[in-house]
Amino acid sequence: MKRRTLLMTSLALLPAWTLADSPKVQSLDQALAWLDGLDKADSAKTTGAWPLGAVLDHLAQSIEMSLTGYPQPNSALFQHTAGAAAFAVFKWRGKMSHKLDEPIPGAAPLHMQGDWKIGARRLRQAIQRFQAHNGALKPHFAYGALSKSDFAAAHSMHIANHQDEVVVQA
Template sequence: MRRRTLLKGAAVGGVAALGAGFWALPTSPRPAAVSLDGARQVLDELQGRALVATRGWSPQEVFNHCAQSIEYSMDGYPELKPAWFRHSVGPAAFAVFSVRGAMRHPLDEVIPGAAPLAEPASQELALQRLQAAFERFAGYDGELQPHFAYGALDHAEYAEAHVMHLYNHLSLIRPA
């Protein structure tokens, strides 16, 4: 009983701190509307351009990472955070991101259990993979899988999460 009370207290305290901390973080300008169409437009504009990362992952690793997240939302994430997290801290973080219209997360953190970000190895092919993942998701009407951290999301929520995720990562990508 004491352990459950302690866990609940920690979760509530963590959610409050998370919300206050993320709310205070500045947001960078969004490259387009937080919508699937906005993301498609941004990705179309990147085609054929030489890109570099200001730090962290290469552009192709970023594109592969974002594609993985979209693919896993339909096919299932390889690993999930504990249920208590997916029912408390995770949804609270997503709610904060949603209200702000922007996501902030560690930009070098892999999806738990995900395949290495090496394939495809070229920037252009990785960008095509990401565009195909967005197209597949846009037309997907099957059951979506729980997000590894946020838990159950409907199609609109997942679309918002995928676009905010992409935009957060693109904040470190520049023309070469």
């Protein structure tokens, strides 16, 4: 009986708190729409180790570094073997899974305090800058050289993976 009460209580709370990853983004345009939804939410937070502002900073860093370069890339051997294989699996599955509290090697420290909307603004600007970019892209620190469409897919899957820990209250 107690288990049923707990289950019913848990289900009753679902409409108030919803995962922002429902549905998960599948493109950078959908990521921009997701950010619009976050901006309109009553509140937003993460269930993971990082606060929402740090998650959004991390996502922005990744996109920015595809334009400017990653500070500590893995070896070319790693990028051409394990890294390329990992990206191929993610692309085939249509989703990424990685440790969600692992910073990009050599990246500037994330902002662990403050208004998460600053991180949202930075992520929006990074996406727009990436979308407008027509030049060469820098190799990903793990996956190596990617086309613009593959980088867009990688960035979208990265955002979607982090959505696993983002919760919004509408």
